[in-house]
Amino acid sequence: MSGIFTMSRSREALQLLEAAEAHDIPIFNSPKSILENTRTKISKLFDKEDIPAPKCCAITCTSLPSLSYPFWIKRGDTCAQDAADVCFVASETEYTKALHQYEERNVTDLLAVEHLEGDLVKFYGVEGTDFFFSYYPTLGKQFSKFGLEEINGQPRLFPFDASALKQEADRAARLTGFVIYGGDCVISADGSFKIIDFNDWPSFSLCRELAARAIVERIIDSYGK
Structure with a gap:
């Protein structure tokens, strides 16, 4: 069975891939999901489905x-x-x-x-696998896309339930179709969290080898279903 593994983001490429997807060719991540799930739509979806968000x-x-x-x-x-x-x-x-x-x-x-005031945490995941990685982008010299992480300042390392965050992130992945995903959340002093960003194909900057194994596992598993 044929399939496509892609990191394309341009609208032109996604539209071509969407045409292939319409012929039942599995694609990770789904181009249809990427085209449809804008930030505006995701915010409404999270609100409707009670995903913790600002x-x-x-x-x-x-x-x-x-x-x-x-x-x-x-x-x-x-x-x-x-x-x-x-x-x-x-x-x-x-x-x-x-x-x-x-x-x-x-x-x-x-x-x-x-x-939101609190600790900014970045996370990476692959839905349907055990893989989940999170870190504090302002703790030491970590990856920063635009430098906006500095707004929340140095983390105070509030304890939080990483398994609960993974559970909500995986649920968001199923709702959006972003099987391979990344995002940001803010941890409050009481340990609660809210997801402030959720997207397809993050950098996996600090965990690429682990992520690669999980992505391969997820793709292979999809062919057995």
């Missing part, structure tokens, strides 16, 4: 979000590909400036996302 609302041109400063502005039509796709705003002046910058880039699908 408060979030769509931004309109006529009103301010019903969130207290500071909060984040994130483009809702895709995951962040550029540093300008995510913006931290602490005042109405910064909010207005950020909106103008998005407007200049013709980005109109925007979300206001609650800022």
Whole structure:
């Protein structure tokens, strides 16, 4: 049986892969899932399915979000590909400036996302396997995509249940179709967590060999079903 293993992200490539997927060719991750599950859709899905996540609302041109400063502005039509796709705003002046910058880039699908105080944790996983890896990106010189992790500062290492985080992350993977996934969460002082970002094909920067084995295991397992 044929299958496709891909890390493509461009819309053109995903549309070609989606056509192949329509002919029952298994593809990891599903291009249909990647195209359909924008940040805006994922935020609504998480809210509907009670995945722990921050408060979030769509931004309109006529009103301010019903969130207290500071909060984040994130483009809702895709995951962040550029540093300008995510913006931290602490005042109405910064909010207005950020909106103008998005407007200049013709980005109109925007979300206001609650800022959470606590320890920022990055995680990687492969749904359907035992593999799950998490770490504190601001503890030492770790991988940083845009440097925004510094907003939450040095972690205080609040205890949390990593197995519960994996359980919720795997559930998010099944809901979105992102079998191979990564994300970010914030751990509060009481040990509770909220997933602030969830996406397909993270870097697996600190655990590539372990992740590779889990990905192969998941792909092989899919052919036995």
